[in-house]
Amino acid sequence: MPIQDADEREAQAPATSTSFQLRGKLFTAVTLLPEGGVPDAAFYAALDEQLQKTPQFFNNAPVILDLQSAPALARTEDLRRVVDLLRERKLSAFGVQNARPAQLAAAQEAGLISVTTGNDTPLRVPRSEKKGAAKPPPPKPGKIITTPVRSGQTIIADQGDLVVLAPVSSGAELVAAGNIHVYGRLRGRAMAGAYGDTRARIFCGKLEAELLAVAGLYRTSDSLEDALLGQGVQAFLDGNKLCVEALG
Amino acid sequence: MTSQLKKEDSVGKVIVITSGKGGVGKTTSSAAIGAGLAKRGLKTVVIDFDVGLRNLDMIMGCERRVVYDFINVIQGEAKLKQALIRDKRVDTLYVLPTSQTRDKDALTQEGVEAVLNELREEFDYIICDSPAGIERGAQLAMYFADEAVVVTNPEVSSVRDSDRVLGLLNSKTKRAAEEGAEPIKAQVLLTRYDKARIEKGEMMTVEDVLEILAVPLLGIVPESPAVLKASNVGVPVVLDEPSAASQAYEDAVSRLIGEVVEMRVDGERKPGLLRRLFGRSA
Ligand SMILES: Nc1ncnc2c1ncn2[C@@H]1O[C@H](COP(=O)(O)OP(=O)(O)O)[C@@H](O)[C@H]1O
Ligand SMILES: [Mg+2]
Numbered sequence: 064m065p066i067q068d069a070d071e072r073e074a075q076a077p078a079t080s081t082s083f084q085l086r087g088k089l090f091t092a093v094t095l096l097p098e099g100g101v102p103d104a105a106f107y108a109a110l111d112e113q114l115q116k117t118p119q120f121f122n123n124a125p126v127i128l129d130l131q132s133a134p135a136l137a138r139t140e141d142l143r144r145v146v147d148l149l150r151e152r153k154l155s156a157f158g159v160q161n162a163r164p165a166q167l168a169a170a171q172e173a174g175l176i177s178v179t180t181g182n183d184t185p186l187r188v189p190r191s192e193k194k195g196a197a198k199p200p201p202p203k204p205g206k207i208i209t210t211p212v213r214s215g216q217t218i219i220a221d222q223g224d225l226v227v228l229a230p231v232s233s234g235a236e237l238v239a240a241g242n243i244h245v246y247g248r249l250r251g252r253a254m255a256g257a258y259g260d261t262r263a264r265i266f267c268g269k270l271e272a273e274l275l276a277v278a279g280l281y282r283t284s285d286s287l288e289d290a291l292l293g294q295g296v297q298a299f300l301d302g303n304k305l306c307v308e309a310l311g
Numbered sequence: 312m313t314s315q316l317k318k319e320d321s322v323g324k325v326i327v328i329t330s331g332k333g334g335v336g337k338t339t340s341s342a343a344i345g346a347g348l349a350k351r352g353l354k355t356v357v358i359d360f361d362v363g364l365r366n367l368d369m370i371m372g373c374e375r376r377v378v379y380d381f382i383n384v385i386q387g388e389a390k391l392k393q394a395l396i397r398d399k400r401v402d403t404l405y406v407l408p409t410s411q412t413r414d415k416d417a418l419t420q421e422g423v424e425a426v427l428n429e430l431r432e433e434f435d436y437i438i439c440d441s442p443a444g445i446e447r448g449a450q451l452a453m454y455f456a457d458e459a460v461v462v463t464n465p466e467v468s469s470v471r472d473s474d475r476v477l478g479l480l481n482s483k484t485k486r487a488a489e490e491g492a493e494p495i496k497a498q499v500l501l502t503r504y505d506k507a508r509i510e511k512g513e514m515m516t517v518e519d520v521l522e523i524l525a526v527p528l529l530g531i532v533p534e535s536p537a538v539l540k541a542s543n544v545g546v547p548v549v550l551d552e553p554s555a556a557s558q559a560y561e562d563a564v565s566r567l568i569g570e571v572v573e574m575r576v577d578g579e580r581k582p583g584l585l586r587r588l589f590g591r592s593a
Contacts, residue, residue, distance in 0.1 A: 210481065211477070211525045212478075213474045213475060213477050213478025213481070214471055214472075214474040214475040214478060215445075215475045215478050215479075216478045216482070229525070230523075230525055232471075232474045232523065233471065233474075234471060234474070234475065235478075250523075
């Protein structure tokens with residue numbers, strides 16, 4: 064059975080103790096980049112508009128506040144207020160990134176943790192420490208899916224590429240450590256380079272995707288050029304920009 | 312248990328009628344397909360999995376004959392044969408009603424399995440009328456199925472839910488869990504098909520629906536006042552006077568048992584449509 068459920072996101076080997084288990088868990092978070100100081104009404108209005116356009120995508124999404132462009136957002140009560148107003152919108156802010164030291168202290172005070180993610184510090188797959196290994200490592204296996212990926216399903220290729228030879232429905236999700244290839248129609252979401260590989264790419268025969276992401280940088284369908292819809296495209300990172308181009 | 316002999320020697324087939332979305336025509340279709348199979352001499356039982364709502368016995372016109380129900384049987388309070396109601400019009404047709412007072416937690420996987428296994432010995436076809444949603448009740452209704460009829464209206468939200476249900480059929484059922492088992496055979500039954508609204512662009516075309524769902528088409532049932540009329544008097548639409556809807560259900564039943572019948576849209580045969588549509592599905 065090639066179709067897997069979201070449960071598979073949990074790491075395979077739990078660390079067991081007598082009273083509880085620890086499991087590594089992988090999930091996608093949305094990064095929110097306020098600019099300037101304390102977010103104002105215009106910020107929330109723009110956010111609400113975005114939420115309305117793609118409600119599915121943001122529903123109960125975990126959120127990281129990227130404070131890089133908001134140096135003045137540095138007081139605990141302001142951060143608390145942001146968290147509350149996001150929660151009212153069913154967004155759960157749990158962490159900050161790119162915080163200056165004073166901001167970090169205020170954020171921690173407000174119950175937010177410090178997160179370093181994908182683009183900034185790509186996670187490296189740990190290499191085997193064994194010395195003198197003569198042969199190069201075998202190519203990573205990846206995953207090939209031949210049946211339709213339905214709304215509500217998540218397919219994860221922990222290693223290597225994910226190849227889908229069938230349609231991917233709206234509301235379905237593809238996640239791969241490496242590249243993603245979709246030969247059917249891509250209507251759902253595709254996230255390549257999910258562990259931070261910035262060289263990963265997404266290829267699809269017919270673009271109708273709700274979301275494309277490479278190493279955590281994403282674009283939703285409303286930010287894709289209309290001319291690309293229904294086309295064969297590839298998506299890749301050029302520095303800090305996610306480019307989507309027609310194929311051939 | 313019951314007097315009528317089943318036609319085939321092999322164990323009966325369990326077919327779930329499901330959709331995700333409510334109000335699309337699952338119960339109407341369960342009654343019509345069940346009655347259609349029974350009319351062909353196949354011993355058929357229709358089970359109501361929609362615990363707490365109890366629509367099936369009303370649509371099948373036996374609500375005043377319910378003594379024991381599916382839940383009583385699962386809880387060991389009654390024998391299966393005490394709960395089965397035999398139809399007064401077609402003697403190969405039976406209904407296993409559900410309870411209006413219990414809640415859906417009264418259904419257990421082991422209980423459902425035991426009842427279905429017993430029914431498989433006695434019946435050719437076991438039709439499971441699923442509740443709406445994708446939660447426990449709907450998952451129990453589909454868990455032991457051999458085939459699925461995914462009831463879909465030609466509109467975006469219904470198609471999306473059907474797609475979701477097709478995913479569950481492929482992942483959360485016994486056949487999905489068992490190594491080497493054949494996957495559930497799923498087909499889509501397009502109901503409440505309204506040609507005028509499709510032509511106006513208010514509803515999706517058959518092609519659009521099948522392009523998304525990528526499973527074979529079992530039939531196209533038009534929106535028809537005959538359906539409401541039949542259900543108001545407690546008659547499965549195929550046992551009432553002939554109508555475009557009853558013809559569509561009869562055709563669907565023929566396809567369900569493996570006959571090849573040209574697709575009919577609004578009472579008119581559409582030669583080639585079936586081939587075209589089947590051609591594009593996996
Ligand atoms: N083909 C049809 N034409 C007109 N009305 C229909 C048709 N199919 C179903 N209905 C009506 O739609 C409503 C919901 O049908 P029902 O079978 O109870 O759906 P479900 O079991 O999926 O909730 C009922 O009032 C029924 O009479
Ligand atoms: Mg119903």
